[in-house]
Amino acid sequence: MSADSQDHHEDHDHVLPFWKKYIFSTDHKTIGIQYGLSAGAFLLFGFFLMIVMRWSIAYPHEPIPGYLSWIFTDGWKARWLDDGMVTGETYNMFGAMHGTIMVFLGVVPLGFAAFGNYVTPLQIGAPDMAFPKLNMASYWAYLAGGLIMCMSFFMESGAAKSGWTNYSPLAGYADRQIVNQFLAGQTQWLIGLVLLITSSLLGSVNFVTTIIQLRAKGLTWMRLPFFVWAMLVTGFLLLLAFPPLEAAGIMQLMDRVTGSSFFMPSGLFSKEDGVLDISGSGSPLLFQHLFWFLGHPEVYVLLLPAIACVAEIIPCNTRKPLWGYKPMVWSIVALGFLSFVVWAHHMYLTGMGPVISTFFQTTTILISVPSVILLTSMIISLWGGSIRFTMPMIWAAAFLPMFGIGGLTGLPLAFNLADLHLHDTYYVIGHFHYVVAPGILFGLFAGVYHWYPKMTGRFMDNFLGHLHFWPSLICMNLLFFPMLTQGMAGFHRRWYNGGEGYIEKGTEGINVFGQTVAENISLNEVMTGAAIGLAIFQLPFLINMVVSYFWGKKITSDNPWDATTLEWATPTPPGHGNFTFDPAIYRGPYEYSRPDHDKDFFPQWEEPKRSIPAEEPSEKPDKETTEA
């Protein structure tokens, strides 16, 4: 970008009306923040749903306490609660929406869309995304999709209630009593999903194009920060994995609205309607295949942005290069490819047959190799570093063991035989929550603390940061570790009363789970307490976000962490168009503590002095990549 266009741009920036600058903005940073705030709000809402569910699990016969139920109107309570207690139907509704909100409306938009949008163009030296208007459309499609899904809570049918996986035939049949199917929560879920998929398709096309086309001169592939690699792979995953789910969503929508039987087998019977008035001959298994073809890559869509944040924060705070940058890059690429061929390990219990199960078991074990390379490289990166325990680093450091637990507890689930016992138990819930909550969310928290100074010009408060971190760490473990125990004891994930109906008091009972359920049911109260504690200790974070914006310690340089990647070369906060100079890249992304350099960091954009010998191990700046 020329200096002229930058000037022009800054002038332009001043005349933009409020709604164009902050609401319908095409600036990737504003859109990133919009995504972040919206995703944060959705996360809190999803978290709230979960606390109500956990109340029901721990205290199934007790009305929801006032501090949880004040949000509901009397009419809503009359319809959906039973004398103030959560009913099975309401629990299912909250469960389905908790999963949906956390995955589709919370973590993915926060990790990929918010961080990706804000940081990626800055790290590659681009003035914005390749298609700024598409970027804006992507955000608004996301918000519309999310709101449509959530508004269905207020409909007569209530929100979707067939699990976040929305399996047919249950999901195809639910809410049939609603005459206008477009006004049924289960249908609204699908409409919302189609909008979300549209949003993520627009977003992923934009990300991948931006990374391929708008890299600054000299920024060759192996000089890309790991964060950018992660976004590139995530972009491809979203691009290619989501459309089959869109196909499934459209087919399920047809089943609901036109009465077709894509996923409805022959001979379905319900108490209310008798033999259903459908043609049948559909395949519920087809839905599961299409769902998990997205569903598994989606796990990596959740995970990679968090790993990406941690991989940026660790070198910066250990003041040494990321150990094994190239193997990490190849691992993440391999991970991307492999994630497309593991989906059916979610379906061992469907009876697809031993041959198929064995195939997916093998690929699932294979995918653990690149995952382990990534985690191990980051752990080794700590070795011998002079670690600065800044707030981002503390979160990043906690990510490593927490994600480790999440990953390792997944191994037994990869095996068909072990999965037969563990499938749909709390063990699975414990496993993936370890990956997503203390894993991914910690990584993303690290990212917030790390890039907050770039976004606002102020640091977040350390005391509030610690008050956020330590209780969160403790509560997360108190919340999720007992799930692993309960799961092995046979607790099913969909017991709205926490397994109370399964308790076997005598020793001679025929219920094989009865005894183990009785032994472990008291953990429900521990977990519910931890969940409430976890909620309380998010308050310091929310306060910190607001308070630091106005009164936080001001940064004294544009590069307050003494980091090496290009986002720190921008003004703080960066203006529209990002850079005040034409960025060029001279070296790899993590040149910390180089003995031949006077400072302990050597930014990518800093021109080498003539006396310094050829740059190793980076490649030479690529003259070809200059603007045409």
Add this chain to the structure above:
Amino acid sequence: MEIPFIVNARKDTGLFNSKVGIWLFLASEVTLFGGLFSGYLFLRLYADYPWPERALPVLPGLINTFVLIGSSVTVVFAWAALKMREWRKFQIYMAITLLCAALFMVLKGIEYNAKFHHQAVQIEGPGPVQGKGIIEGHVHYAEIKDGKLTEVKDKDRYHDEGVFPANRILIKASELTFVLKRPTHEAYVKEILKQAGDDYKITLAKDYRVPDEDELHEGGKNRVQLLASGKALVADAGSELSIDLLEEMEDSFLEARSHDKDIRTDFLAASWDWIRDEKGDDDLSTYVVEKDIWKERRKEDAKKFGPLMLSAPGEVTFKVDPPLILVMKPGDIPQFSKEQVKFRDDTVVKGEVLPSPIIMGVDAIDFRHTAMRAEAEGIEPMKAIEVSWILTHTDSHGGNDLKKAWNCHMAWLKYQTERLEKEGRVPSDNDKYRVNWDEMVAYQKLDLDPEAVYKAAGEDALYHSSLFDLKGFAGANHNEFDFPHVEIPRENVGFESTLTPKWNTYYAIYFTITGLHGLHVIGGALVLGYYLFFGRKMYDSNPEWLANRVEVGGLFWHFVDLVWIFLFPILYLM
């Protein structure tokens, strides 16, 4: 701010931005349609009914294939014209492209419309296997005359008021009961009121009363007194049914329910506080609700809160005077008996379900499913077919045209079998068990005489719809040909639908995949149309940029064409 590489290519990638973008988008489109195509495979391979083969009219699909291929060529010409800076040529080629898109959609519309009007009915009735045969055709129209369903013969009257397709269910309604916890009656109430007009009175059977909250809490009155109070009256007996009235009662019901639940919740919470005090937190377990101490406490609670309950009635009943014959779509009535039906929203209509046959002109009879089932159960297919209602019923004229048509089919099949035997071949299931529309026309032309059919088949004089027969362009043409008439009593109607996604998974995937493809055609045409009608300004300022855009739009257009090239053989020919 300028985004680089919008117009000119980046040197190391050799591409401008939107070209990268469109290829990525197309990659995602491949997986989208890939998901749908794999859906097609799954459904076809695991279908538990005979998958319809060559069930669609080929000509419109074939024309559409060439139309799209042609448009893919003209869109390239349009792009090339832009590259050569020949605006006029660009306009011409782009206009042709858009006309092709429009023609494609028109043909698609004709095809869809034919399906929307083509009824299919699975027959119920006697027979040793589950499948009892399928009848296809066009539903005729009917009206209510002298309290009975009567066919309307005059086609000009089909769209008159009071005339409806003869596939509805008729209920002589004398009483309607609405469930108040379901505030979604609007659709049915509107329909009922519309059908009632001014000649029928639908009135509330008895007062709808809910005790007044304040009066209840003041105390001193028993329930009878509370209900007798003027404040309790929500709606008078005799009030006429309206959406507003129902809403008013629904609101009162829901308010009363909230009130009651609120009180019960408070009592329950207080009891939990009490038991915590009583037993201490450590001694509480989830079994506490099964213990006598808790049960006793709850009994006492119930005694206390019982008198505080408003207990509003959850259902309201309306009388219909005189009884009104309601004409309803079968899909709205999941369950019915002779005396009452229940709508999807749980509204109950009491009265009498009147004879509600489906009256139609039959253009195809299909026993393939019957044969498939019979073979699976080790029964000779023809034995199962012979006892089907289709071949054994007697119509109002004392005959059975379908039986006659089937006999003609048997005569043709005899000829066909003999012919094929000479070539060492056997007839297909389609040959054996399905009478297609053109066969039906041929038999009608020969007065349903089997001997004449056998003879004509030998002389190759049977009417046969060829690829380019415009009379059957979109399938059976009921305006052009006569087809046998049938009245299927409701008890012999199994699953029924028009040839829409509901009918079977073949039509479901056909409509979904071609519908989505059609949306792509429309979307692509809108974008290309935008360049044609609003591109001049950009052409004048930066023609290369416009050329890039057209190139990208053209790539998308080629993809749309490519999808159709897969769809045509899969859906129309295989």
